[in-house]
Amino acid sequence: MDAENSNDTADRRNRKTQNQYAARARALIRQYRAVAGDEQSVQGLVGWLIARRRAGLYANATWRQYRAAINATLPGMGYDTSALFDKDVRPPPPDRDARRRKRRVKAIGVGGRAAFEEALTRMRKRRATLIRAWMEAGIRTGLRPSEWETAILDTSGAPPILTVQNAKRSNGRGHGPLRRLALQDAETVYWVQEHLRAVREAILEGGFARYYRQSRLGLAAAYRRAGIRHGPSLYSARHQFKIDAMAAGVSRWDLAYLMGHGSTLTAHDHYGRGGTRTNPFTVAPARAPDDPEPDIREHDPRIRFAPRPGRAPDSPGSSPGSRPSSAAGGHDGRTSGDGQ
Template identity: 35%
Template sequence: MDQPDRSEQTQMRYLATAEQLQRRAAREMQLPPGLLPSPITLVHWLIQLRPTLRPASWRQYRAATFALLDDMNSEEAGLATLELLQADSTPCLRRPAYPRTSGQKMRRLPQVELDKLLTHLATHPSRWSAGLALWLQAGRLTGLRPCEWPSAQLLYKDDEPVLKARNAKHSNGRSHGEFRHLRLGLLDADALQVVVDMLAWVQQIQTQHHWEAVTGGCRDTLTRVTRQLWPRRKRFPTLYSARHQFAADAKKSGMPPVELAALMGHAVSDTVVEHYGRRTHGQSGFSVQADPDDVARVIDRPVTWDEKHRFLVRVRA
């Protein structure tokens, strides 16, 4: 078989591989059905994925993406090609990709590790680093779930700043109401500014990308950075770690479970006690207050610690 035939078959194989990569990227970014990432978005996703790939896999995926971009023959595809050409500075792994399992997720985000992450993100800027830095700080201050940020807004009640967020679990009855309200009047000016900046970034970035793509980009950036900072660890911070730390800090401050449940958007008080950050992982300085109306809607189901058997038990009425 002559060279032209081999080249045509290779091109078809590369395009098929690139189509698979597009579908995988769309799934991981949780894009709407039928929507594929743009050339630039696909290249950014692939570059974020590279640290988890073996060198041979990276070469195959890179060649397939080049074939796809060449086939598109557009200005954006040309820009994406240039970015992909400059991606060789990112190292590949010579071991299997890191599995995304719950056993690797840290249920806390202490300040010392947050500071280390923020320093790395500031000194190694990337597409999502600035937004991720805001996200981690604001998540630790407010405890919002990643999917709740697009609905959040800052209101003022009697001159006090109040963060209003739509509860993600409201539709299946696992929340105390459709919205919750976090009173931020006791936050210092710098902390409140972080929340304001996060809300502004969320509104701005949504004009360019679907929120699912934003979440995927920030999550993948955090995965890459944490593996670089702590390569020997078995557990790593995630976007949800900030929410766990929020709960741990509230417990450390002595906040009653029913009030914390209101802040977390839970329907019952024992959920936050059993499943969220431990009091021993909490740090001082918690300043967020629950709205009394939200607290009144939470079902208070007290639990206590069984010292002999070392587990939580519900207190019977």
């Protein structure tokens, strides 16, 4: 069985992830039972999922989530789910125009900003103020919503340093336990301080998870009241951060550091769809002098596989696993991509 299909990584999943996988697997099993009638089996479930994938009913991200949920649940009970990982389990090429119409915008952009502002008018003033601060701070720093719970801002020096615990650092997804961002302008510092103040108060009153859930659901409800089908979420701020950073010429290596990724390919593949630049880039990498060099794998998005042994890399001065020369010295509080 392929390493991706192995349950050897199960012990590295935290309890929350395991519970999410189990809940998703139960939901899929209920859907399968509703259409299977009396002919129900695990292999029937696997075949049903594959058929729906081949019919184009599951997008790539959805398919990965469903496949991971089933594979995290059933093999431990002695069932074989290896067919879910066959290379031919893929839908036919979609109609490009239809795909363009259905593709959900993940960033913010001009239209998303207008939708967000309209949603804020459908909230109570206090809730709107808190959510605005969350969105503005996220656009300028690129933090995942969950990472704000433990983020710390140190304003004792210049520039102020925001220390973030990387949320996804298992299985090589992150470059280490921490990343440190130098906040370059007063506006960014203001929004980060406002949001962190609200987060600290929420933790004392009812916990961060409760605050995050209320904010997320409150924003979604405001969109519904405004008659907006798809508006930017709190996570959209992280996607917009990637777009603004790339527009400012930040190198792939520095962008991976800023977003907490273990590979320069992650932001290219999964972030910043359907948005336009909305803000000047206002943060840059910052590491304490005694911090270890982050382990970030360098990938050219045009080349999915490393060069063969003895073959020179296509891009001079860079190779998988090495930091590109354009990022050298980029941890001194300046935007490393300036001038590129």
